[in-house]
Amino acid sequence: MANFGKDSLKYNYSWTTTEGDSKKVIGYPDNVLLNRNEGYEMLHFINKYMTSRNLNNTLSNFNIIENSIKTSLPTNLRSHAHIRQWLDNNLN
Numbered sequence: 001m002a003n004f005g006k007d008s009l010k011y012n013y014s015w016t017t018t019e020g021d022s023k024k025v026i027g028y029p030d031n032v033l034l035n036r037n038e039g040y041e042m043l044h045f046i047n048k049y050m051t052s053r054n055l056n057n058t059l060s061n062f063n064i065i066e067n068s069i070k071t072s073l074p075t076n077l078r079s080h081a082h083i084r085q086w087l088d089n090n091l092n
Contacts, residue, residue: 001048004062006039013039033078036069045069049084050071064091 006015014037035041039048046065055061068091070077 002047002055002057004043004047004059006043007061008059009039009042010063013037013042015039032080034069034080036073036084042066042069045080045083049087052084055090063086068082 017038017040019025034045046069049055050057050061050063053054068087072090073083073086077083
């Protein structure tokens with residue numbers, strides 16, 4: 001699995017977790033909503049997406065995905081499944 005960390009992210013995120021949240025997310029649940037402002041969630045999602053799509057494990061690819069999620073992804077798309085589908089259709 002791609003294993004980029006906090007230093008790879010270009011945007012500012014919250015790094016606090018609330019009760020019930022975990023810093024170590026496991027799996028890739030389709031119906032779970034992605035919090036685009038939570039650093040742990042974004043790291044996990046992007047790393048997992050890159051691995052599942054066999055993308056080159058480069059910082060450039062990581063940042064393209066992050067930027068797309070933060071600036072281009074429609075706000076009504078929130079589940080992991082919908083975001084993956086949107087990325088599949090919109091990343092070059």
